[in-house]
Amino acid sequence: MQFDSLDDIRTFCRDLPAANRRFADIAAHCQQNLTKPPGSLGRLEDLAIWLAQWQGREQPRLDRVTVAVFAGNHGVAARGVSAYPPAVTAQMVANFTAGGAAINQIARLAGAELLIVPIELERPTRDFTEAAAMDTDEFLGAVDEGCRTVPDDCDLLAVGEMGIANTTAAALLCTALLGGDAARWAGRGTGIDDGGLTRKRAAIDAALNFHRGILDDPLAVAAALGGRELAAMAGAVLAARQRGIPVLLDGFVATSAVLPLARLDAGALDHCRAGHVSAESGHRDLLRELGLQPLLDLDMRLGEASGAGVAILLIRAALACHAGMATFAEAGVASADG
């Protein structure tokens, strides 16, 4: 799968691969016969059906689960919008590689392989307050990086990111594509102080003004106002859609990264679930705009796919029940009003 132009992406999003209703029906019917009151496993039941219909399998499976963490650097970091210096992006990539970060521990617990994908860290995007963050070729290159990261035979994909200053890019995408002012979407990210928050909002206002001519084009916005790791996450989510791989989105940045796809087609994220709602202030609102109900609400705001990684555990619980429970007939249990 490769997108050679923005129009290629638009074409894909006009004719998206659909879920397999037959396998959804089979999974739903299976759930009805398991030894529990109908519906009593709540969202765990929905998750089993979701796996079946997107994997296109009568028996969904989670043999290969992949966590992909994309990393990028941002020109806007020079404007003092983060509590951490830009060098931390590469330092954290080294930490991921060495196994010392939260996502390493979470992925191991969840039985997931962890793919770390730094994208041209030595070449930050341009400062979007005064230029396009990426031109079309740079954007497509990052999208392609995301596409190529997704293994063909993966059963579930969790996507996340690392990139100092990238909550500024994420908030900018939300402001550009969903409206409201910078204050609606810009939060404290890794924990900036009041001065940093003021600079962050000013950067967003400046970027919106500079790019005001392109705001009605979601992909032009994704290129000019986004970031490489955000573009890569969008690419990974598109590749997963093509390959029948259900996706868990991580937090505010990951969700913002796929917002342009949802603006192209409201069904573009139907194969995705929100792993969690983060403590970053705009995330709950963004999920509501996208009609995504988060699986977890643990006040996390770390990024690096940590929330989606924890949510893998819930998907495993859903599948364990779906695949392992006895039916009423097998167990000799009377069903309701029996």
Place this chain on the structure above:
Amino acid sequence: MQFDSLDDIRTFCRDLPAANRRFADIAAHCQQNLTKPPGSLGRLEDLAIWLAQWQGREQPRLDRVTVAVFAGNHGVAARGVSAYPPAVTAQMVANFTAGGAAINQIARLAGAELLIVPIELERPTRDFTEAAAMDTDEFLGAVDEGCRTVPDDCDLLAVGEMGIANTTAAALLCTALLGGDAARWAGRGTGIDDGGLTRKRAAIDAALNFHRGILDDPLAVAAALGGRELAAMAGAVLAARQRGIPVLLDGFVATSAVLPLARLDAGALDHCRAGHVSAESGHRDLLRELGLQPLLDLDMRLGEASGAGVAILLIRAALACHAGMATFAEAGVASADG
């Protein structure tokens, strides 16, 4: 640990074992040095500190995790308050033993041993609309069963239940001890229809009227208006407190079962976390009354410790990060504003 009288329980609750603040401080300090913005793992950080302070260990552990499911039968079932016949309690116990229920799959996934404790299923409690469900000796016997179930060396205990008609007992305890009318607390349980719900509320009203003289005594209420599996859960929670074992409570029935303890002393549940908030209508309100914030909100309403069992996975994620992450110094990562 054995309670020979209701006064023994009252005495224990007047002088409850406290958390170890020193180990809480050590765990909190450890969290500050891990490679993440301070606080960014949200409730996972709190959970690690909670484990440390109740286990009383510098390095908390989860080597032995126990899920205890207590089962009992209820005289009030004869009043048509459940969608299922009372025989289902024993049938589900057989299903637990055979490995076919949801909690079997969840406990295996969570690396927990599963203890199934049926309590005199052939001898339902008396119908509390016209008698005391249990006398003091019967109540203390069930409490003792709960105490004896908790392994001395367990690192985390999840408690849940099975008992046809036990959401009626649970709603009755809430109405008796927290006020409001039956409609505030009585929900559809396993899925009763409107007629069943009307009968359930009528049974609660009748029981409140019959027992109106004892409603200011939480333990008398637990005996006369509760059930054996509820009493056993209270016993298990007390034994866990004595032995330094943190507890995950399951849903509405499990939380109602320990409500009498909280009425004896507001700190009696400080070593407990609510594994989830269930779809049973009164549970969210009950958790709010107790100041317990649920870890999960997945629309589950199955009981049998299924929600608490899934929450074990979150505790494991919390510990994995706490014990496995690199510090800023170890990883060579700059800390904030560094």
